[in-house]
Amino acid sequence: MSPRITIRDVAARAGVSAGAVSLAFNDRPGLSAPTRERIRAAAIELGWTPHTAAHRLARATPADGTVGLVLARPARQLGLEPFYTEFISGIAGVIAERSGSLLLRLVHDRDRETAVHRAWWKDRRVAGCILVDLTEDDPRIPALARLGMPAVAAGHPGLTDGRAAAVWTDDAAAVEEAVRYLALLGHRRIARVGGDPALGHTAIRTRALERTAADLGLEPARSLPTDFSGRAGARATRDLLASAVDRPTAIIYDNDIMAVAGAAVARELGLHIPGDLSLIAWDDSQLCRLTHPPLSAMSHDVHGFGAQVVRSLYDLIDRRPVTPGPAPTPVLVPRGSSAPPRAA
Amino acid sequence: MSPRITIRDVAARAGVSAGAVSLAFNDRPGLSAPTRERIRAAAIELGWTPHTAAHRLARATPADGTVGLVLARPARQLGLEPFYTEFISGIAGVIAERSGSLLLRLVHDRDRETAVHRAWWKDRRVAGCILVDLTEDDPRIPALARLGMPAVAAGHPGLTDGRAAAVWTDDAAAVEEAVRYLALLGHRRIARVGGDPALGHTAIRTRALERTAADLGLEPARSLPTDFSGRAGARATRDLLASAVDRPTAIIYDNDIMAVAGAAVARELGLHIPGDLSLIAWDDSQLCRLTHPPLSAMSHDVHGFGAQVVRSLYDLIDRRPVTPGPAPTPVLVPRGSSAPPRAA
Numbered sequence: 001m002s003p004r005i006t007i008r009d010v011a012a013r014a015g016v017s018a019g020a021v022s023l024a025f026n027d028r029p030g031l032s033a034p035t036r037e038r039i040r041a042a043a044i045e046l047g048w049t050p051h052t053a054a055h056r057l058a059r060a061t062p063a064d065g066t067v068g069l070v071l072a073r074p075a076r077q078l079g080l081e082p083f084y085t086e087f088i089s090g091i092a093g094v095i096a097e098r099s100g101s102l103l104l105r106l107v108h109d110r111d112r113e114t115a116v117h118r119a120w121w122k123d124r125r126v127a128g129c130i131l132v133d134l135t136e137d138d139p140r141i142p143a144l145a146r147l148g149m150p151a152v153a154a155g156h157p158g159l160t161d162g163r164a165a166a167v168w169t170d171d172a173a174a175v176e177e178a179v180r181y182l183a184l185l186g187h188r189r190i191a192r193v194g195g196d197p198a199l200g201h202t203a204i205r206t207r208a209l210e211r212t213a214a215d216l217g218l219e220p221a222r223s224l225p226t227d228f229s230g231r232a233g234a235r236a237t238r239d240l241l242a243s244a245v246d247r248p249t250a251i252i253y254d255n256d257i258m259a260v261a262g263a264a265v266a267r268e269l270g271l272h273i274p275g276d277l278s279l280i281a282w283d284d285s286q287l288c289r290l291t292h293p294p295l296s297a298m299s300h301d302v303h304g305f306g307a308q309v310v311r312s313l314y315d316l317i318d319r320r321p322v323t324p325g326p327a328p329t330p331v332l333v334p335r336g337s338s339a340p341p342r343a344a
Numbered sequence: 345m346s347p348r349i350t351i352r353d354v355a356a357r358a359g360v361s362a363g364a365v366s367l368a369f370n371d372r373p374g375l376s377a378p379t380r381e382r383i384r385a386a387a388i389e390l391g392w393t394p395h396t397a398a399h400r401l402a403r404a405t406p407a408d409g410t411v412g413l414v415l416a417r418p419a420r421q422l423g424l425e426p427f428y429t430e431f432i433s434g435i436a437g438v439i440a441e442r443s444g445s446l447l448l449r450l451v452h453d454r455d456r457e458t459a460v461h462r463a464w465w466k467d468r469r470v471a472g473c474i475l476v477d478l479t480e481d482d483p484r485i486p487a488l489a490r491l492g493m494p495a496v497a498a499g500h501p502g503l504t505d506g507r508a509a510a511v512w513t514d515d516a517a518a519v520e521e522a523v524r525y526l527a528l529l530g531h532r533r534i535a536r537v538g539g540d541p542a543l544g545h546t547a548i549r550t551r552a553l554e555r556t557a558a559d560l561g562l563e564p565a566r567s568l569p570t571d572f573s574g575r576a577g578a579r580a581t582r583d584l585l586a587s588a589v590d591r592p593t594a595i596i597y598d599n600d601i602m603a604v605a606g607a608a609v610a611r612e613l614g615l616h617i618p619g620d621l622s623l624i625a626w627d628d629s630q631l632c633r634l635t636h637p638p639l640s641a642m643s644h645d646v647h648g649f650g651a652q653v654v655r656s657l658y659d660l661i662d663r664r665p666v667t668p669g670p671a672p673t674p675v676l677v678p679r680g681s682s683a684p685p686r687a688a
Contacts, residue, residue, distance in 0.1 A: 064463075066447070075437030078429075079647055080630060085422075085429040093419030096450035101460075101469075103410070103447050106440035116445075119408075125445075125469075230630070260634055286424060286574070290604055292636045303423055 005048045005148060013042035046146065048122075065100030065317075067091070067310060068126035070113045072133065075106055077229055082256055082285035083302055087154075090306025091130065098314065100127075110135075114143045121149040128152070128317045130309055134159040134200045150316040152324065154309045159200040165316060165324040167309045171201050172208035174298050174330040175252070178280050179212040179221070181332055182250045186340045187218075187278065191248035193236040193258050194223040205254065222248070226258060233258025237265040241277070249341035250278040252298075256287045259295055263337065274339035284333060293336025300330035349392045349492055357386035390490065392466075409444030409661075411435070411654060412470035414457045416477065419450055421573055426600055426629035427646055431498075434650025435474065442658065444471075454479075458487045465493040472496070472661045474653055478503040478544045494660040496668065498653045503544040509660055509668040511653045515545050516552035518642050518674040519596070522624050523556040523565070525676055526594045530684045531622065535592035536567040537580040537602050549598065566592070570602060577602025581609040585621070593685035594622040596642075600631045603639055607681065618683035628677060637680025644674035 011018045016039060023030050024039040031039075069091065071078060078084055092102050103126050107113050117140070120126045128150035131140055138159060144151045145163050153159070157166040182190050192209055195202040206223045213221035224239060226232035233253060240248055253259035259281030263273060271277050273293060281288050284299030305327045315322040355362045360383060367374050368383040375383075413435065415422060422428055436446050447470050451457050461484070464470045472494030475484055480503060488495045489507045497503070501510040526534050536553055539546040550567045557565035568583060570576035577597060584592055597603035603625030607617060615621045617637060625632050628643030649671045659666040 066469075068445075075433045075440065076647060078436065079426075079433030082423075089419045089423030092422065092448060092450050096419065101412075101447050101449040103445050104436060105445040106436050125410075257630075286601075287631075287634065290631065290634055303420060 005046045007048070010039065010043045010046055010048050013046060014039045064127075065095065065098040065314070066103055066126050067095055067100060067313060068103045068105070068117070068120050068129035069132070070105045070107055070116050070129070072107050072110060072113055077227070078106070080230065080257060081228060082287060083283050086283075086285060086302035087132075087306040090303035091310045093303075094307045094310045094314075110138075110140060114140055117144060117149060118147060121147050128313045130154060130313060131164065133196075135198055136200050136203065138200070150313060152309055152313040152316065154305070155200055156204060157324075158204075165312055165322050167305070167312050167324050167327060169300060169305065169327050170329045171204045174300075175205050175208035176212045177330075177332050178252050178298055179209060179216065179218075181334070182252075182278060182280070182338070183216045183218060185250075185278070185338065187250040189219045189246060189248045190221050190250045190252065191240045192221065192223040192252045193233050193240070193254065193262060194225055195228050195254040197225045202254065209252070219246075226254070228255055228258065230257045230261035234261040234265050237262035238269075241266065241269055241271065249276075250280070250338070252280045252282070254282050256281045256283050256285045256295070256297065259297070259337075260287050260291055263291055263295065272342075274337050275342045278338040278341065280332075280338060282330070284330075288333075288335070291337075296335045296338040297333050298330040299333040300328060304328075349390045351392070354383065354387045354390055354392050357390060358383045408471075409439065409442040409658070410447055410470050411439055411444060411657060412447045412449070412461070412464050412473035413476070414449045414451055414460050414473070416451050416454060416457055421571070422450070424574065424601060425572060426631060427627050430627075430629060430646035431476075431650040434647035435654045437647075438651045438654045438658075454482075454484060458484055461488060461493060462491060465491050472657045474498060474657060475508065477540075479542055480544050480547065482544070494657060496653055496657040496660065498649070499544055500548060501668075502548075509656055509666050511649070511656050511668050511671060513644060513649065513671050514673045515548045518644075519549050519552035520556045521674075521676050522596050522642055523553060523560065523562075525678070526596075526622060526624070526682070527560045527562060529594075529622070529682065531562075531594040533563045533590060533592045534565050534594045534596065535584045536565065536596045537577050537584070537598060537606060538567040538569055539572050539598040541569045546598065553596070563590075570598070572599055572602065574601045574605035578605040578609050581606035582613075585610065585613055585615065593620075594624070594682070596624045596626070598626050600625045600627050600629045600639070600641065603641070603681075604631050604635055607635055607639065616686075618681050619686045622682040622685070624676075624682060626674070628674075632677075632679070635681075640679045640682040641677050642674040643677040644672060648672075 131153040134155035224236040281295040281297040284297035288295040475497040478499035500512045568580040625639040625641040628641035632639040
């Protein structure tokens with residue numbers, strides 16, 4: 001982690017004295033317009049304001065253990081996605097042990113997210129933050145490193161490039177287990193209803209699916225992209241099942257709600273689960289046990305994952321040795337939605 | 345709303361001058377120990393600190409529209425309760441429109457909740473807060489009124505005693521509709537798996553159930569208490585179905601997750617839904633459409649309810665005329681889990 005930004009850093013970046021920075025920010029005379037502009041640009045780049053500095057002095061403890069989380073997902077979707085509610089409840093439980101709070105913000109895009117991080121850190125509204133939905137070359141990682149705000153990424157370390165602590169689940173190993181299980185049952189045409197292809201973990205799963213299918217000599221495995229909503233999961237399932245010729249006999253879903261929606265589509269089309277079509281859900285929230293048949297799933301403790309992420313963040317905040325690392329890998333829980341294919 | 349607490353209020357409460365309060369809080373000589381003590385007691389009672397006052401001066405806008413929500417529920421339960429995830433997503437969506445954040449805190453009891461409100465308000469961490477899970481004679485209402493923090497209660501105005509703005513759903517009318525519908529189908533023994541009896545809305549529903557059953561000449565309607573969890577809902581359903589003699593032919597549930605759990609219990613016991621037992625869920629989250637048969641439910645837009653609550657709070661914060669009031673009353677959505685009783 002880089003240390004906190006001070007007036008000296010701004011001065012060094014602008015090539016002036018600390019006194020000049022002070023003049024610029026107090027709107028005092030004695031500086032040329034270009035110098036004033038250069039100082040302001042340096043301060044913006046470093047995320048520094050004089051208000052921040054004064055504020056930091058005024059508050060000894062950083063925001064009583066409050067942790068920030070920005071989500072770039074639509075509000076309605078947030079309420080319908082079991083992963084996020086479980087993840088947030090896991091975070092909130094650990095924060096409560098420390099008498100802290102979770103500062104939650106919804107935004108439309110990642111640029112806005114970085115602006116929120118900067119404002120929160122300046123005003124000492126949070127002691128650190130949690131990053132989710134990592135992309136490859138995620139712009140938030142270098143922005144946070146520049147800011148010096150403690151942050152833990154819930155995502156594979158390959159996506160953080162060693163510039164942020166990471167807690168992750170081994171999605172590639174989990175996909176491989178799911179595909180090997182389906183192959184063992186006799187499935188040769190396996191497809192997947194994936195998530196947002198811009199997200200790093202979606203890409204990791206896609207590559208693992210294609211590689212494992214090739215290793216096992218199965219037919220090439222298709223992955224269709226979605227926005228993780230039940231509606232998109234239903235549409236992708238219809239697309240996959242539309243062809244009677246190369247219709248898959250098994251579908252892996254990237255979350256539970258899409259698997260539940262997919263099961264309803266299969267029934268609409270008169271397909272028997274699991275005889276005509278095997279389904280495997282992902283996350284294994286309570287939804288998987290409420291359907292008929294109950295859904296086989298790649299199961300992991302999402303609540304515990306959220307707790308592990310925020311514990312690592314508190315290690316960082318408290319300057320204790322951080323032990324980021326993988327959370328337990330999701331394990332296959334076979335239920336009534338997976339079986340050998342009838343036609344095989 | 346009472347106005348913000350100032351040093352003058354503390355002085356008046358302690359019966360001293362504002363200067364004396366300043367002396368006491370700056371640890372300057374010139375005051376007797378009892379006077380110093382009286383001033384500190386007055387400040388604590390009013391929730392005032394000099395730090396707060398300085399802080400308020402330093403920040404022109406109150407915490408950029410950030411809204412606080414304290415939940416006195418276990419973290420694990422939070423993730424499993426569709427009501428809260430929908431409610432919070434509705435709140436978060438409106439807050440995002442205003443570029444604000446939601447400050448979320450889990451606590452173990454209500455006393456702790458009031459302490460959190462006081463700390464948040466002192467430090468200007470929030471511009472206002474939302475109250476949920478109101479009890480009769482809720483101690484948080486007078487505490488917030490003393491604090492002067494803008495607050496909107498998601499609960500019946502009969503529970504706020506006119507001392508806080510309230511946004512609510514007419515639970516009594518909704519219960520009456522559910523009972524009238526079941527009576528019309530021919531049910532005479534109706535029971536309910538209720539929520540936490542300490543909560544105001546649970547008590548309102550219990551009274552409405554008993555009154556409506558009596559008005560319609562039905563058998564006395566039992567309500568069993570729970571903690572809103574699926575497990576407690578299953579246990580209460582087993583209790584209600586244990587007797588073959590006065591077994592209810594219809595059960596109304598206070599949320600969806602308990603109704604889903606109750607449906608599973610009925611199937612375990614070999615009871616046909618809806619032939620042997622009609623079920624009505626409450627809230628009508630997506631869960632109700634994922635079961636077989638899909639559950640009849642008292643349906644309302646929980647996401648929209650959360651949005652309405654926080655919009656009223658922003659009216660208060662911005663000193664606009666507040667239009668608190670009822671959200672749309674839940675309406676019955678009959679699905680496959682309700683029908684005339686076989687035995688009737």
